[in-house]
Amino acid sequence: MSAVAHELPRAAINAKLIELISTAAVSLGVLLSGFVLREPAPYELYMAGLIAIWALFGLRLSRPIAPLIVLLVLFNIGGMLAMTQMAEIKDTPLYLAVSLFLAITSIFFAAVTEAKPGLYRVIFNAWLATALVTAALGILGYFHAFPGAEIFTRYERAAGAFEDPNVFGPFLALPGIYLLHRMLTDNPLKMPLYAIPLLILVGGILLSFSRGAWGLFGVSSILLVSALFLQSSSGAFRLRIAVMAVVAVLLLAVAIMVALQFPAVADLFYARATLEQDYDSARLGRFARYGIGFMMALEHPLGIGALVFGDIFHEDTHNIWLKALMDYGWLGFVSYLSLTLWTLAAGFRILFRDRPWQPFLLCTYVVYIGHIGLGTVIDIDHWRHLYLLIGMIWGAIALEYRHQRRHREGFPQTTTDFG
Template identity: 55%
Template sequence: MVAFGVFLSGFVISEPAPYELVMAAQIGLWFLLGLKISRANAPLLVLLLLFNVGGMFSLTVMKDMSGGPMYVAVSLFLALSSVFYAAIIEDEHRRLALIFKAWVAAAVITSMLGIIGYFHVLPGFDVFTLYDRAKGAFQDPNVFGPYLVPPALYLIYRLLNGKLSEAPLAIAGLMVLSLGVLLSFSRAAWALFAFSAIALVAIMLLKERTGAFRLKILSLSIAAILVMMLGMAAAMQSKKVYDLFESRAKLVQEYDGARLGRFERHKMGFLMSMERPLGLGPMMLGKMFGEDEHNIWLKSLTTYGWLGFVCYIILIWWTLIIGFRNLLRDRPWQPYLMIAWVMVAGHALIGNVIDIDHWRHVYLLFGIVWGCAALESRHQRAEREKRLHPAPPPPAQADRSLLDY
């Protein structure tokens, strides 16, 4: 059920998606059967609930409530899903491998849908593109691209740290995901992929102490970069791909710096939010200016008010701090924590130019980092118990010759 739920996160064409329906039923079932929220995960629950309380307050200032309650309901569900992932990971760390394998499977399939649709390989697959950009089974290419990056990072880790016999499969999957990220033509996804891959390799070089292993990581990293560059070069042979890449590669697009463009909307939105402690309400800024916030900090102000804004900032920083504290500890869950922590940091950076509020995989990443932190807390408690109450020595063996006598 966990794997199936994570797998469905790659197919979100409308809200509520099948992911919501399956996970809502699963969350209720798990907690009814005794799943508990530990003290280590309680801050995550409290911060996310307060964040959503801010969203509920923002509904009270809306004149037109259409869409607002559903938006807040989805926000609350995603918050509970994050706490759920943290709780099941703390309960059994081996579920992390299951989660990432399901994520890789979903990402490869949705990426292939986007690639097939982009190149018009099969009729009817145009539905998986938008504005000549691959979007897979998502509503927006800007969500599709970043969704592919965490599983791509997992494959990079397996490539650098796994067996050579597994390398061809990892390379094939990585090529599919890299091409999907490229064809999404999302500048945020490109930047996220580059930042995350570099950060992952840097952390692995810090963690591994032997020169031979570091040389292996560097060699394989260079080889992987060359393979991806060859793949990009092959894709660029298509004039359609090259022209759109050239257009999207500009740092500032016309709709960014134009009058009432993205950056001016950011400025006006922040000024308006300073006068409205309860926020503007879900999607209201988009109705005012014709475009959404495209900035997670502004989004938290307009949709969740001052309370939500403060809670979201605390959540981001607390997540990064507890993850960083345990980043290099040699534990079975360390690779998954490393990938999730890098991705949370990367999403916090791209959140300056894009809205990541309802991205399902971001809440999954929060759950992974907090779940691993709870595992470390439990591990530390067990170690202290061992030191304070050492096990008694085994009874001495009796002298059989004496017994015989």
């Protein structure tokens, strides 16, 4: 009896230690996603190792995430078929390898959040931490706050620890929406705790001078407030949401007005705020290339190969749907469209259900919708955080399936693993 009594605490301690290590491992991966100054970035190298180790020690792929797996695999098969249409292969195998790797990360995050729902909070907190660091670096770099700070800018725009301001800005959207959610739903006395970091993130988004990032954050914010308003049947809570939303808008407006007092900020802001830029409406500008590209897709059902469109027109597709057709063929396009619609439909079906992970799903879902819109004006197929968003939504879809199955089988519903 004494031997058994001694073994039980030891087993419990070992289980707790494994839990802490796995939580820290996922947290570190998300932290690294905010630092992509060079490729391959530390994120790729680390996540490749983490996924391999997790797979060896019991990564479980459940039936509810099977559509995610199948559609991502088909999408990448489309890219491989498109490669057969190329006269010169060039760097296409590496490009497709990255596409496949990012698909695997999406499947990984879906699987681990289903297995350990408490990882939602861990992922969000880690994303918030790395976003604050990279946003601060971008702001400091933009204002040349210290020698060598220009490494955190690109094209006179804040880029933080990213290669491209157009990725840096959207990366800050989810943690910004998360803070906005906390401001609207938590104790009003805690508002300064959320308002200060939110202003840092909004400053980074503003100084990225990415019209897509501005629109993404604006649309996601409107969707979040609308969802919270519709979710509650309490008049008092709805009034509070309305009042807090107005306060948040006023704070952001004041912050933007202060930033615009700097001439360099104001000049570039007004230039970027123009809805249509010269490179959009030129004879072979972005919009003209859309039409040409879609006509090419009718003649090349297998696609023309990754990055070939950019070689032909000296500009990328800047449209994820055209990108799918050109680089992944009709198979890739249909797979990506199916994945998008399935994710939206299945996510919306469970969006307002009272679950411990619902706030995280709501924030992820509205930001994902913003990314779908953003994909119409920019290529997003290699954005690391997009695959994390998709993975978290599918993790919630799988959790709801498991929850309903336990209910049908008469098992008690528990949330002790939520953290």
